[in-house]
Amino acid sequence: MTAAKPSAAALIAWQRTHGRHELPWQRTRDPYRVWLSEIMLQQTQVSTVVGYYERFLQRFPDVQALAAAPQDEVLALWSGLGYYSRARHLHACAKAVVECHGGAFPRSSAALAKLPGIGRSTASAIAAFCFGERTAILDGNVKRVLTRALGFDADLTVAANEKRLWQHAEALLPKDGIEAYTQGLMDLGATICTLRRPACDACPWRAPCVARAQGRPEAYPVKTRKLKRGQRDNSLLLLSAGRQLWLVQRPTPGVWAGLWSLPEYDAEAVALLLLADRGPGEIERLPAVRHVLTHFDWQLRPWHWRLPEKVAASTRSRIERSLPPGRWFHVDEALAAGLPAPVRKLIEALA
Numbered sequence: 001m002t003a004a005k006p007s008a009a010a011l012i013a014w015q016r017t018h019g020r021h022e023l024p025w026q027r028t029r030d031p032y033r034v035w036l037s038e039i040m041l042q043q044t045q046v047s048t049v050v051g052y053y054e055r056f057l058q059r060f061p062d063v064q065a066l067a068a069a070p071q072d073e074v075l076a077l078w079s080g081l082g083y084y085s086r087a088r089h090l091h092a093c094a095k096a097v098v099e100c101h102g103g104a105f106p107r108s109s110a111a112l113a114k115l116p117g118i119g120r121s122t123a124s125a126i127a128a129f130c131f132g133e134r135t136a137i138l139d140g141n142v143k144r145v146l147t148r149a150l151g152f153d154a155d156l157t158v159a160a161n162e163k164r165l166w167q168h169a170e171a172l173l174p175k176d177g178i179e180a181y182t183q184g185l186m187d188l189g190a191t192i193c194t195l196r197r198p199a200c201d202a203c204p205w206r207a208p209c210v211a212r213a214q215g216r217p218e219a220y221p222v223k224t225r226k227l228k229r230g231q232r233d234n235s236l237l238l239l240s241a242g243r244q245l246w247l248v249q250r251p252t253p254g255v256w257a258g259l260w261s262l263p264e265y266d267a268e269a270v271a272l273l274l275l276a277d278r279g280p281g282e283i284e285r286l287p288a289v290r291h292v293l294t295h296f297d298w299q300l301r302p303w304h305w306r307l308p309e310k311v312a313a314s315t316r317s318r319i320e321r322s323l324p325p326g327r328w329f330h331v332d333e334a335l336a337a338g339l340p341a342p343v344r345k346l347i348e349a350l351a
């Protein structure tokens, strides 16, 4: 490491002149709004989050409104943002704030971190922005900035090393101006010290930065243990009768938990089921969709079974009994529900 340390003062000055100041969640110290934005921004780009953030606030203007909403409605509004466990935790957190804290978010990072879905870094960001607490953040972007600036080359998949990086993050904190410093770190990670080809010439920490001096910023952060990605292959049944669709609610826990989706089968099983015991109507194989999730790649093979609108009640109930438990949705009702993104696309194409 170099003798000169990255300075908080330089980052604060840079943030005030070159940082972001117009994001919708920056014009407030309301912890409900800051919390909502922080959760939405995890693993999601600012440009995607803005519309969702505004729609959420319109429907749920405060934590009480969110806590009182049915989970289905929260998931429906979240639909398309991905990582749905965030939405379920968000809802659970709103309920905890109302039930255990009288509707007011706790004012310290330590207490915030005890709420569902709020990790240490998110708790610190809320406490710094809303209550001026002098506390460090360390999300994925900030890890990248700090490991590069400090030349911190220990493997971050080892918990003890991550703990040391937290200590470095704390040692860099300014005495005053925690809001601008925290925002500065976020802005630097999002706009300058990017994953590929960081814009080092525009960086307030270019002079002390170790990775830049070494000419290899992209070598940081060091993570040796690679995530092993799995593969899954399933068929989906899109059963329609006129403008009606059969949807099933996904089990909790699991992928897409709580969302409404299409009946899912092992790839081979559905073909056999449909072809061997088909009812009336047409069956069409739709193009396969590849969906990438955190831990696996999912090959989804949709089949569209178009029932005639008028089917004998006995035939219809025989078909319903052969399906996973669910219910009929009008296509418009389906599109207003919480749906996984690939399923939404299939239904939109149908609509």
Ligand code: SF4
Pocket (backbone or CB within 6 Å): 145, 148, 149, 192, 193, 194, 198, 199, 200, 201, 203, 204, 205, 206, 207, 209, 210, 211, 212, 217
């Ligand atoms: S100088 Fe470059 S690598 Fe170093 S912190 Fe700044 S942008 Fe990142």
